Every structure is written in C-alpha cells, then in structure tokens.
Amino acid sequence: MATITHERWKCIGCGACASICPAHWSMSSGKAKLKGAKYEKTDNGEFGTKTVEEAGCCKKAAANCPVKCIHIK
Numbered sequence: 001m002a003t004i005t006h007e008r009w010k011c012i013g014c015g016a017c018a019s020i021c022p023a024h025w026s027m028s029s030g031k032a033k034l035k036g037a038k039y040e041k042t043d044n045g046e047f048g049t050k051t052v053e054e055a056g057c058c059k060k061a062a063a064n065c066p067v068k069c070i071h072i073k
C-alpha cells in the first residue's frame with residue numbers, strides 16, 4: 001500500500017504528472033488533480049491524499065514534478 005499526497009497549493013500546473021501518469025492525474029482549473037483523492041483546504045494550503053495498492057507511475061510523476069509537490073509513502 002502507498003499513500004500519495006498532493007500539495008496542490010504548490011502546484012504550478014505544468015501538466016507533467018498528467019502526461020506521465022494519466023491513470024492517476026488530470027488537470028483541472030489550471031492545476032493538477034490526483035484522481036479519486038480527497039482534497040482539503042487547510043490553513044497551510046490545499047492538500048489531496050489517497051491510498052493505493054501500488055504507487056506505479058505516480059513515482060515517475062513525483063520524480064518529474066518541478067516543484068516536488070507530489071509525495072509517496
């Protein structure tokens with residue numbers, strides 16, 4: 001199991017994650033969205049998380065995110 005976290009407030013909308021890993025990422029309102037994630041707005045910004053069996057292509061998306069706002073653990 002892996003938990004994927006998207007620090008959406010940091011996202012610059014470059015689209016790399018959606019093109020590398022369309023199974024998990026799409027673009028919406030100029031920023032990325034982690035498909036099926038629960039997004040919450042907090043005092044520290046907007047975050048989305050979801051748990052998956054396998055991080056799969058999210059690893060490549062995280063590695064290629066220019067602002068490093070995709071985290072996997």
Ligand code: SF4
Pocket residue numbers: 010011012013014015016017018031032061064065066067068069070
């Ligand atoms: S690669 Fe990173 S900065 Fe680019 S759209 Fe995806 S989450 Fe946002």
